[in-house]
Amino acid sequence: METYDIIFIGSGHNALITAAYMTRAGRSVLVLEKNDRPGGYLRTEEVTLPGFKHDVYAAAHPLFLTGPAYVDLGKDLEARGLTYVNTDLPTGVSMEDGRTAVLPRSLEALRAEAERLAPGDGPALARMFEDLHPYVNEVFSLFHCDLATPAAAAVIARLMGAPPFAALLFSTARHVVSLFHSPVMRAMLAPWVMHLGRTPDDIGSGIWVPLTALALMGGGMPTPAGGSERLAQALAQLIVDQGGVIHTHTLVQHIIVDNGRAVGVRTADGHQFRAAQAVVACTTPDHLYLSLLAETAIDPALRQQAAHFRYGRGCVQIHLALSEPPRWPDARFHTVGQPHLTDGLDGCILAVAQGRADLLPVKPTFTVDCSTNLDPTRAPAGQAILRVQVLEVPIRPRGDAAGQIEVGDGTWTHDLTERFTERVLEVVRTHMPNIPSAVLGHHVITPDAIAQFNPNAGPGDPYGGAHDLAQSYTLRPLPSQPSHQTPVPNLYMLGAATWPGHGIHGGSGYIVAQKLLAAGGADTTERQGKNTTRAHARA
Numbered sequence: 001m002e003t004y005d006i007i008f009i010g011s012g013h014n015a016l017i018t019a020a021y022m023t024r025a026g027r028s029v030l031v032l033e034k035n036d037r038p039g040g041y042l043r044t045e046e047v048t049l050p051g052f053k054h055d056v057y058a059a060a061h062p063l064f065l066t067g068p069a070y071v072d073l074g075k076d077l078e079a080r081g082l083t084y085v086n087t088d089l090p091t092g093v094s095m096e097d098g099r100t101a102v103l104p105r106s107l108e109a110l111r112a113e114a115e116r117l118a119p120g121d122g123p124a125l126a127r128m129f130e131d132l133h134p135y136v137n138e139v140f141s142l143f144h145c146d147l148a149t150p151a152a153a154a155v156i157a158r159l160m161g162a163p164p165f166a167a168l169l170f171s172t173a174r175h176v177v178s179l180f181h182s183p184v185m186r187a188m189l190a191p192w193v194m195h196l197g198r199t200p201d202d203i204g205s206g207i208w209v210p211l212t213a214l215a216l217m218g219g220g221m222p223t224p225a226g227g228s229e230r231l232a233q234a235l236a237q238l239i240v241d242q243g244g245v246i247h248t249h250t251l252v253q254h255i256i257v258d259n260g261r262a263v264g265v266r267t268a269d270g271h272q273f274r275a276a277q278a279v280v281a282c283t284t285p286d287h288l289y290l291s292l293l294a295e296t297a298i299d300p301a302l303r304q305q306a307a308h309f310r311y312g313r314g315c316v317q318i319h320l321a322l323s324e325p326p327r328w329p330d331a332r333f334h335t336v337g338q339p340h341l342t343d344g345l346d347g348c349i350l351a352v353a354q355g356r357a358d359l360l361p362v363k364p365t366f367t368v369d370c371s372t373n374l375d376p377t378r379a380p381a382g383q384a385i386l387r388v389q390v391l392e393v394p395i396r397p398r399g400d401a402a403g404q405i406e407v408g409d410g411t412w413t414h415d416l417t418e419r420f421t422e423r424v425l426e427v428v429r430t431h432m433p434n435i436p437s438a439v440l441g442h443h444v445i446t447p448d449a450i451a452q453f454n455p456n457a458g459p460g461d462p463y464g465g466a467h468d469l470a471q472s473y474t475l476r477p478l479p480s481q482p483s484h485q486t487p488v489p490n491l492y493m494l495g496a497a498t499w500p501g502h503g504i505h506g507g508s509g510y511i512v513a514q515k516l517l518a519a520g521g522a523d524t525t526e527r528q529g530k531n532t533t534r535a536h537a538r539a
Contacts, residue, residue, distance in 0.1 A: 003274040004030040004245070006516065007265055009252045009292070010282030010456075012040030014494045016235035017069050017509030018280060018516065020076075023242035025517055030273055031244065032265065034251040039232025040282070040454065041462070042504070048321035048441040052385050053378040055228040056319070056445060057453075057462070059369060059387060060338060062090065062219030063505030064231070068144055069513075070506070073238070080241075082234035083225045085374040089332060090221035091367075092339040093188035094431045096347075100330040101184045102339075105217045118182035128179065132210045135165045139211065143500045146511050147474050148483035156474075170469075171206030173198070174345065186345045189213060191365050194391045197312055197467025197501065199352045200345065204469035221337025225375055231504070255279055255288075255491065257296045262491035277520055278490050280512060284456050284465055284497040285309050285477040293488070302487065305478045309497075310471060311461040313355050314395040314447030318388040318421055321441040325384040326370055327434040338369040338389075341431045355392040358410075359401040360420055363427060366390040383440075390424055395447040395460040412446035456495060464496025473499065484512050492516070 006022050008015045011033040019029045031038065041057035048054065064070055065084065070077075092102035101117055104110050107129075115122030132139075138155050145152040159165050168176075173193045177186040190200045192212045198205035224230035236246055256264040256272065264274040281288055289298055289306035328334060342348050342365035351361035372384040379385050396410035405419045421444055428435045447460025456464045465471060474482040477497045481487065484498050494512045496502035 001264070001272050001274050002030070003276055004028045005275070005277045005520070006030075006280060007273055007275040007278075008032065008280045008282065009255075009265060010034075010040070010495070011038035011232075011236075011246065012282045012456075012495055013042055013064075013232060013235065013504055014506060014509030014512075015040075015280065015282040016232065016239065017073070017506045018494060018513040019239045019244055020073055020235055020242070021510075021513035022516060023239050023244040024076075025520070027277065027516075027520065029239065029244040031239065031246045032250045032252050032267065032273075033246065033248045034455075035453070036248055037232075038236045038246055038248065039229055040456075042229045042232035044227025044229035047319055047443040048385075051380045052321040052383070052441075053227050054319040054385055054443070055223070055371065055387065057228075057317070057450075058504050059228050059371065060221045060223050061228070061231065061504040062221055063143075063215055063503060063507075065222050066215070066219045067506055067510065069510045073235075076238050077231070077234040080234040080237045082230050084222040085225050086220040086222040087335050087337045087374060088220065089335050090216040090219075090337045091188070091192070092333060092336045093184060093191075094328075094330070094333065094339055094341050095184055095187060096343040096430055098329065099184050100333070101182075101188045102332050102336055103188060103213065103216060105220055107217065110213075110217070114180070114182070114185055117184050118180065121180050121182050121185055124179045124181075125185075128176065128210050129214070131164065131168065132207075132214075135159055135162065136211075136214065143505070143507050144510055146483050146485070146515065147499050148485075168207050170203055172203060173200040173205040173209050174349070176206040176209045177345070183344055187342050187348065187365075188340065190345050191340050191342065191348050192216075194352070194365075195367075196503075197463045199392065200349050201352075202468055204472065221369075223371055223375065225377070227371075227378060228504070252292070254295065255281070255292045255488075257293070257488060261489040275490065278492055278516055280492045280494060280516075282456070282495040283493065284458065284495075285481070285493070286458070287455060288486070288493065296488070299480070299487065302478065302480045305480055309478070310466040311395075311458040312463055312466040312468075313391070314393045314460040315445075315450065315462045316390040316393050316417075316420065316424070316447070317445040318390070318424060319443045319445070320386040320388070320435075320439050321379070322384040322386055322435075322438045323440050324382065324434065324438050325373065326368075326386060326432040326438075328432060334373055338367045340365055340367050341427060352392045354401040355394050357401075358394040358396065358398040360394065360397050360399070360405055360407065360423075361392075362402040364390050364393070364424065366424070366427075368428065386435075388424060388428060393447065395451075412448040417444050417446055456497065463502040467501055472501070476501070484508060485515060
């Protein structure tokens with residue numbers, strides 16, 4: 001039986017980040033991935049027509065570029081071909097009636113934009129940030145901490161001891177943006193909470209309005225030149241160059257526990273691998289405790305909580321190959337990273353309510369991004385790609401809020417997918433007059449496709465489990481396990497089901513790496529030599 005210091009189940013970007021730290025520290029590492037290549041949702045493919053390179057799942061990486069993992073690993077990744085293109089206008093909003101706004105990275109420019117939209121909204125914007133300012137550094141520090149640690153608990157206690165912060169934490173996004181007179185400003189800021197697994201009327205969504213705005217101003221909307229998968233490729237190459245091993249087409253079915261400790265894994269084809277220090281599972285708690293650890297004695301209360309782990313709603317992503325770039329009436333949008341298209345905040349909330357009722361929304365609010373605006377190499381000369389990302393879509397619709405689309409048993413059949421795509425593109429047409437006439441080809445990712453690709457999506461939730469207040473912060477992944485370290489010694493969790501949640505930021509990968517480094521001691525020449533002899537990848 002082959003033995004490694006650390007074995008990883010799954011190869012999402014968080015797992016790859018932890019593995020990069022571990023191999024740099026001289027640990028022998030094995031990464032096991034069920035798909036054909038590592039990276040999880042980091043996948044760039046020609047899914048529409050040859051020459052059009054689409055980010056099939058995840059696209060921009062603003063939180064990764066401003067996080068500690070990039071600070072530590074960035075130079076090594078750049079040496080392996082990773083470069084980013086970025087914009088000074090990370091987001092904006094295009095309203096159905098033609099009004100628009102942009103969110104610049106400069107605070108002064110954003111204040112001026114707010115004041116342009118409605119007199120008094122510039123100072124209102126400043127007040128929104130000022131209200132958060134006394135707490136913002138400690139809040140952002142928690143994104144790189146295991147919330148179950150004493151240090152994090154002390155920070156949380158200080159924050160919750162401040163009544164203004166506690167009020168903001170339990171507020172709604174709708175309430176936070178109500179201080180703006182302009183409906184355009186409200187519609188630009190509030191819908192971003194949907195990209196964090198919340199909705200504008202959710203208790204707990206309010207704090208994410210200023211946090212998201214600050215994150216976008218700090219990081220922009222960066223995407224790797226050549227496509228989002230370049231991050232996964234650079235991480236994988238770094239791991240292998242440092243002596244790690246990556247096996248693809250390898251499904252782990254069981255975590256081996258001996259004398260109460262995780263000591264290895266067994267794959268679907270019967271292979272066993274032993275872990276001397278740790279097993280790290282990029283998974284969800286239901287899959288971990290009900291499947292991977294099904295043969296292990298686990299506290300019944302913990303297993304019951306895992307059985308009740310909840311998933312959120314689904315996502316539909318429409319990838320378009322275009323004969324020409326989108327024609328925006330507002331020329332500023334040719335460099336906006338990822339704007340929302342909407343009929344207003346009330347319309348957005350109505351569409352969310354329809355999705356929650358498992359109905360196809362009549363007029364969803366969604367984002368679009370045209371990567372070729374900043375990286376023309378991703379399409380043939382003069383042509384373009386466009387991604388339409390529709391969130392809060394029912395995973396298994398039981399009806400259509402407009403009464404026009406027959407949903408059958410809720411399976412995303414070709415006919416259902418095409419009908420809903422037509423509805424969405426009709427909305428796009430009101431904002432970009434050359435859509436759909438410029439469309440050369442399209443490819444649609446449905447909740448069913450997401451579930452088939454990534455088991456961490458459960459039935460089709462791309463965010464790896466609901467992020468409402470009852471399943472967030474110290475209640476994530478489970479109330480009895482508010483940590484990346486499981487009750488099984490030597491077994492760790494990371495990924496979207498753990499704090500700080502989904503998205504390409506590397507937060508949980510960094511957190512678990514620090515835990516393993518602290519637990520495993522210093523580098524050794526012996527380990528480094530052992531790594532080099534094992535460096536290979538199996539297709």
